[in-house]
Structure formats: structure tokens, C-alpha cells
Amino acid sequence: MNQVIISKASFNELETIQQLGRETFSETFAQSNTAADMKRYLEENFNEHKVRTELSNPDSIFFIAWEDEKAVGYLKVNSGNAQTEIQDHTALEIERIYVRSSHHGKKVGQLLYEKALEIAEDQNKSYVWLGVWEENPRAIRFYEKNGFVTFDKHIFKMGNDEQTDIMMKKNLG
Incomplete structure (x- = not known):
């Protein structure tokens, strides 16, 4: 594997984030969900308006993992009121670490995680x-x-299906 570079995403990478989000979410979860629920989730969460709104939120930051010129994963972190649930100003939420299946086991997720810690x-x-x-x-x-x-x-809503998410945390310092 070539060197992976993590860079902060800008509005210019909106389509890259949409594409990565759709592809990696589908790769990871399509087999465990109905086609209708998957289609609905992807349409609601990776449409241009939603991603543009997320990118413009000053309390949300996106980073893209690049291998050469190819985007292979991304990270979204939230602080303050952008957090999806807890909204504790002393906390940072890792909302998404998504990595293409072709790069699983190649430390891309670890690099994105380390960027979140930073x-x-x-x-x-x-x-x-x-x-x-x-x-x-x-x-x-x-x-x-x-x-x-x-x-x-x-509870995480996946279309019409209510799924259970485990909430995890790591204390810092």
C-alpha cells in the first residue's frame, strides 16, 4: 500500500464525501439490511443538501484519507451542538470513520482515528x-x-428498522 495522507475536507470535496459515504456504508451494512431501508438511508444521509449542511457546520470537521489521488476513507467529528446525542462541550464525537473495504486491515481506520484524537x-x-x-x-x-x-x-433508525448502537467512550489525559 502506498502512503495514506489525511487532509481536512473542504466544500470542493462534497461529492467525494457523498460517494465515499454511500459506498462505504453500503459495503459495510447492505447485507444486514433491506434494500429499501438502505436506499432510504443513503438518500436521506448522503444527499447534496445534507452533506453541504454538515460541511458548513463550524462544529463538524471532515477529513479524507487519500492514497495517491484516490479517496479511501473519511472521518467526521462533532463538537458542541453538532454532536448527535450527548452534546457535552467537554467531549468530541466521532460520528463516522468510514473506510473502503479494499483498505480494511491497512491501518487507514487507525490513521483516521488518530486524527480524531489529535x-x-x-x-x-x-x-x-x-x-x-x-x-x-x-x-x-x-x-x-x-x-x-x-x-x-x-436506538439508530435504519429506514424502518430500529437498531441498537453501543455507545462507547474513551477518557483523555
């Missing part, structure tokens, strides 16, 4: 938190390996 430290956050689907053992193991512990659960 942002949390730069912003003097006390902890980092996230939600991960209870039926995604690969992701759960990844976060546990990186020092996260379970602290709660919440």
Missing part, C-alpha cells in the same frame, strides 16, 4: 465518544483495542 487534544476535550452498531464486531473490537469502553446504548 483534534480532541487540540480542543482540550475530556473524552471522545461514539456509537457503533451492536452487530458490527469488527468495529467494536477496533474501538476496544483503542481503549474505548461501553457506557450506554441508543
